[in-house]
Amino acid sequence: xxxxxxxxxxxxxxxxxxxxxxxxxxxxxxxxxxxxxxxxxxxxxxxxxxxxxxxxxxxxxxxxxxxxxxxxxxxxxxxxxxxxxxxxxxxxxxxxxxxxxxxxxxxxxxxxxxxxxxxxxxxxxxxxxxxxxxxxxxxxxxxxxxxxxxxxxxxxxxxxxxxxxxxxxxxxxxxxxxxxxxxxxxxxxxxxxxxxxxxxxxxxxxxxxxxxxxxxxxxxxxxxxxxxxxxxxxxxxxxxxxxxxxxxxxxxxxxx
Numbered sequence: 363x364x365x366x367x368x369x370x371x372x373x374x375x376x377x378x379x380x381x382x383x384x385x386x387x388x389x390x391x392x393x394x395x396x397x398x399x400x401x402x403x404x405x406x407x408x409x410x411x412x413x414x415x416x417x418x419x420x421x422x423x424x425x426x427x428x429x430x431x432x433x434x435x436x437x438x439x440x441x442x443x444x445x446x447x448x449x450x451x452x453x454x455x456x457x458x459x460x461x462x463x464x465x466x467x468x469x470x471x472x473x474x475x476x477x478x479x480x481x482x483x484x485x486x487x488x489x490x491x492x493x494x495x496x497x498x499x500x501x502x503x504x505x506x507x508x509x510x511x512x513x514x515x516x517x518x519x520x521x522x523x524x525x526x527x528x529x530x531x532x533x534x535x536x537x538x539x540x541x542x543x544x545x546x547x548x549x550x551x552x553x554x555x556x557x558x559x560x561x562x563x564x565x566x567x568x569x570x571x572x573x574x575x576x577x578x579x580x581x582x583x584x585x586x587x588x589x590x591x592x593x594x595x596x597x598x599x600x601x602x603x604x605x606x607x608x609x610x611x612x613x614x615x616x617x618x
Contacts, residue, residue, distance in 0.1 A: 368598045370395035373443045375435065377426055377483065378453030380407035382554035383502060386586035387450050387593050388412075392419055394594060396448065399439050401426075403453075418443075426453045426479030436486040445494055448597045449487040451480045451501045451524075458560055461515040469516045476520035477527070484531050488542060495541040500596045501528045502589075505550040505612045521548075525608060532606030543605035545596045550612035551577060552584040578613030 374391050378384035379400035388400045392415045400415075401424035402408040412421035422435050439446055455475045457468050480501050491497030506514055507521030528546040535542040551557050551574045564570035575583045592611050595601050610616055 367395040368594060368600070369448070372396045372447035372597070373399075373439065373445050374448035374450065374597065375399045375401060375439055375446065375483075375487070376450045376452055377401045377424060377479070378502075379421075380404040380411055382452075382556060383549070383552065383586050383589050384450070384452035385411050386590040387452060388419070389415065390587070390590040390594055391448070391597065394598075396597075397443055399435070401435060401453075426451075426483065427474045429482055432482045432486045436490050440490050446487060446490045447497055449483055449497075449499045450593060450597070451483045451499070453479055454502060454504075454521075454556070456514065456517040456556060456560060458513050458517075458563055459515060460513050464515050469519075472516035473520045473523070476517070477523040480524050481527060484527065484544065488531065488535060488540065491542045492535075492538070492540040495539075497540075497542040498597050498601070499528075499531065499542065499544040500593050501544070501546045502593075503528070503546045503548050503608065505548050505610065505615055507546070508548055508608070508610070508616055528608070529606045536605060543596075543601070545601075545604060545606065546608045547589065547592055547596070548608050548610045548612065549584055549589050550615045551575070552586060552589055554586060557583070578615045579618065580613035582613065584611060584613060 374396045376388045379388045380402035388398045391398050398419045400412045400421045403425050405423050408421045424431050424435050501524050503524040504521040506518045507525045525546050528544050532544040
């Protein structure tokens with residue numbers, strides 16, 4: 363990877379870093395000079411991802427639904443590296459069901475990961491970052507947090523919650539003078555294991571995948587690297603006047 367040191371000397375936690383967007387973000391951050399703590403429930407792939415980056419980067423098991431695990435990971439990061447500069451809330455799940463078909467258990471599961479997990483991460487990071495009077499939190503939402511989809515009831519709701527939680531966190535930190543910025547990113551369909559699983563659940567997976575690729579005016583899926591570069595900008599000192607906003611990475615989907 364090209365290295366430009368845009369995150370030199372920064373310490374970052376990335377959730378959902380065992381695969382997909384989270385893994386790409388961790389790799390990009392490491393290439394840009396950050397020390398990265400990769401977290402995920404998937405310990406096997408998480409360990410492998412961290413090992414691929416080498417020291418000082420490390421993996422920490424984290425169920426983003428757990429308040430105690432969040433507090434432990436943030437505290438350990440600060441103890442080991444002396445600070446926390448960037449948090450990327452990248453962990454997420456999706457269940458392709460309509461409002462009629464979604465069970466309460468499924469609804470609660472999606473919200474526990476996608477919105478409660480982000481809440482817990484933001485809270486833990488703010489408590490750590492405010493001591494150093496600086497920090498950047500990037501929450502991975504979705505275009506499904508901006509526009510609706512008939513077959514993603516719980517996912518849309520949870521990602522919409524992330525968008526407005528982000529704004530609340532940003533305003534709180536600004537008014538308190540903490541020096542912490544908080545922004546959300548909103549990708550459309552990106553070539554990740556989760557999107558492939560979404561297509562795989564259809565009656566005709568190949569046709570479903572092709573339709574997903576054509577859903578953007580640019581006529582293709584996004585790449586994890588394209589999303590990682592957008593997140594890099596928000597993590598870097600290039601975006602120090604950017605807070606409480608959403609960055610849309612959707613190949614033109616929401617422009618129609």
